[in-house]
Amino acid sequence: xxxxxxxxxxxxxxxxxxxxxxxxxxxxxxxxxxxxxxxxxxxxxxxxxxxxxxxxxxxxxxxxxxxxxxxxxxxxxxxxxxxxxxxxxxxxxxxxxxxxxxxxxxxxxxxxxxxxxxxxxxxxxxxxxxxxxxxxxxxxxxxxxxxxxxxxxxxxxxxxxxxxxxxxxxxxxxxxxxxxxxxxxxxxxxxxxxxxxxxxxxxxxxxxxxxxxxxxxxxxxxxxxxxxxxxxxxxxxxxxxxxxxxxxxxxxxxxxxxxxxxxxxxxxxxxxxxxxxxxxxxxxxxxxxxxxxxxxxxxxxx
Amino acid sequence: xxxxxxxxxxxxxxxxxxxxxxxxxxxxxxxxxxxxxxxxxxxxxxxxxxxxxxxxxxxxxxxxxxxxxxxxxxxxxxxxxxxxxxxxxxxxxxxxxxxxxxxxxxxxxxxxxxxxxxxxxxxxxxxxxxxxxxxxxxxxxxxxxxxxxxxxxxxxxxxxxxxxxxxxxxxxxxxxxxxxxxxxxxxxxxxxxxxxxxxxxxxxxxxxxxxxxxxxxxxxxxxxxxxxxxxxxxxxxxxxxxxxxxxxxxxxxxxxxxxxx
Numbered sequence: 001x002x003x004x005x006x007x008x009x010x011x012x013x014x015x016x017x018x019x020x021x022x023x024x025x026x027x028x029x030x031x032x033x034x035x036x037x038x039x040x041x042x043x044x045x046x047x048x049x050x051x052x053x054x055x056x057x058x059x060x061x062x063x064x065x066x067x068x069x070x071x072x073x074x075x076x077x078x079x080x081x082x083x084x085x086x087x088x089x090x091x092x093x094x095x096x097x098x099x100x101x102x103x104x105x106x107x108x109x110x111x112x113x114x115x116x117x118x119x120x121x122x123x124x125x126x127x128x129x130x131x132x133x134x135x136x137x138x139x140x141x142x143x144x145x146x147x148x149x150x151x152x153x154x155x156x157x158x159x160x161x162x163x164x165x166x167x168x169x170x171x172x173x174x175x176x177x178x179x180x181x182x183x184x185x186x187x188x189x190x191x192x193x194x195x196x197x198x199x200x201x202x203x204x205x206x207x208x209x210x211x212x213x214x215x216x217x218x219x220x221x222x223x224x225x226x227x228x229x230x231x232x233x234x235x236x237x238x239x240x241x242x243x244x245x246x247x248x249x250x251x252x253x254x255x256x257x258x259x260x261x262x263x264x265x266x267x268x269x270x271x272x273x274x275x276x277x278x279x280x281x282x283x284x285x286x287x288x289x290x291x292x293x294x295x296x297x298x299x300x301x302x
Numbered sequence: 303x304x305x306x307x308x309x310x311x312x313x314x315x316x317x318x319x320x321x322x323x324x325x326x327x328x329x330x331x332x333x334x335x336x337x338x339x340x341x342x343x344x345x346x347x348x349x350x351x352x353x354x355x356x357x358x359x360x361x362x363x364x365x366x367x368x369x370x371x372x373x374x375x376x377x378x379x380x381x382x383x384x385x386x387x388x389x390x391x392x393x394x395x396x397x398x399x400x401x402x403x404x405x406x407x408x409x410x411x412x413x414x415x416x417x418x419x420x421x422x423x424x425x426x427x428x429x430x431x432x433x434x435x436x437x438x439x440x441x442x443x444x445x446x447x448x449x450x451x452x453x454x455x456x457x458x459x460x461x462x463x464x465x466x467x468x469x470x471x472x473x474x475x476x477x478x479x480x481x482x483x484x485x486x487x488x489x490x491x492x493x494x495x496x497x498x499x500x501x502x503x504x505x506x507x508x509x510x511x512x513x514x515x516x517x518x519x520x521x522x523x524x525x526x527x528x529x530x531x532x533x534x535x536x537x538x539x540x541x542x543x544x545x546x547x548x549x550x551x552x553x554x555x556x557x558x559x560x561x562x563x
Contacts, residue, residue, distance in 0.1 A: 028435045
């Protein structure tokens with residue numbers, strides 16, 4: 001406000017700024033209201049009404065929590081997927097980022113290769129993995145295993161294994177992205193810290209534990225939050241890998257897959273909305289939990 | 303590996319079990335059949351899916367449209383939030399922030415109804431629709447506008463520039479890199495999105511490459527494995543080419559979206 005007073009026009013100028021400001025934010029605010037806020041309220045509204053009787057009430061939620069075994073199964077599947085992918089994926093990308101942060105000759109080449117899955121459509125990725133790698137008869141994976149005399153499992157039709165297979169693809173697809181973010185974080189750490197540590201005689205593990213990890217923790221925190229959110233929203237891979245007629249289907253249906261089926265196959269958007277709102281609550285709960293833990297391990301420089 | 307598997311044809315891969323298909327393309331080359339035989343899978347695929355070219359157009363129109371709208375609207379709003387003071391600024395900015403935390407699938411059903419009532423389902427506009435504005439874009443660009451020195455816009459005001467000129471002549475040229483990053487981010491997400499194109503453009507001809515692939519895969523009586531591989535390769539080629547050309551911008555753009563916080 002103060003800076004405007006020194007300019008020609010003074011307070012008059014400031015008033016005219018409002019008009020500009022409102023004109024500038026109008027498209028975005030209007031868009032967000034129409035595209036997001038109203039739809040959000042409509043989703044809540046839908047979820048509070050029964051599809052058939054039209055009655056207002058918590059019927060959809062009661063059915064979801066008490067009468068739908070598939071719903072609980074989907075929660076379990078979603079959480080299992082999250083637990084399988086987030087820690088392993090982030091550890092691997094951290095490892096890669098640390099390795100690439102050393103003075104490796106073809107750093108950009110490696111970076112580029114690991115990043116490649118991100119620009120491939122998940123639909124195409126899933127298809128290639130499904131037929132080329134996971135196929136139990138002709139797939140690459142079981143072919144390799146056969147050299148060691150191991151008869152590989154049915155990666156995508158064994159209910160016990162299918163989630164692991166999906167997790168492998170998900171990790172493979174996300175490593176590049178996370179690694180690029182972490183690498184950017186690593187490169188923001190000043191060399192002087194390491195030089196000082198070297199003088200004090202710290203080994204490379206100590207350097208990692210006491211310099212890299214604390215200074216990287218904000219980026220790491222961001223990556224973990226983002227990955228968890230994405231894991232709970234997982235839909236594409238389950239959708240592409242397992243059809244709803246497959247025996248492995250109950251073990252792969254995630255919350256959003258359930259939402260998709262209820263809404264667009266069973267055409268019950270009311271119940272579907274209840275499911276997707278629950279998904280949002282789950283995400284918010286987990287995010288809030290992570291923010292509570294943030295103080296314990298995330299260090300901000302300033 | 304992908305290459306070899308899609309080049310092989312018909313059932314020949316599947317009948318001798320656990321046999322990597324390397325030998326077969328070689329035989330085709332040495333045989334007396336024409337060169338076109340090698341591409342028979344592609345021919346077959348493109349005959350059955352004669353709208354494959356349309357899918358490219360749809361996908362790129364979707365990407366271009368989302369980038370166009372998201373970058374322009376986000377730049378203007380980001381400038382206002384970063385550089386101007388106005389009443390209820392905090393309130394309006396909180397509207398933007400809230401959207402960052404809500405999963406977009408919540409909006410899908412009502413958005414779909416809107417698209418239908420506007421009569422733009424099964425059109426390119428319908429595909430673009432949810433991406434007309436980007437809360438992430440506003441938040442992201444605002445960070446960069448805040449980092450630019452005040453003196454520049456003050457000098458411009460004294461010279462008689464209005465805010466529109468400041469944004470378009472001074473700010474936007476200075477934020478080319480973050481704008482590029484936002485474009486890439488938008489493109490990748492538009493390209494990988496599966497649920498929205500599946501729902502809004504249920505007619506196969508108006509879908510995207512991703513949604514069409516997922517449908518082609520379900521037609522197992524028409525398309526066999528080699529055809530599916532051919533289809534996924536065809537779908538991936540343009541994006542991979544773009545990536546190879548803009549590799550540095552891609553990687554650095556994504557890295558930038560992480561440092562924002």
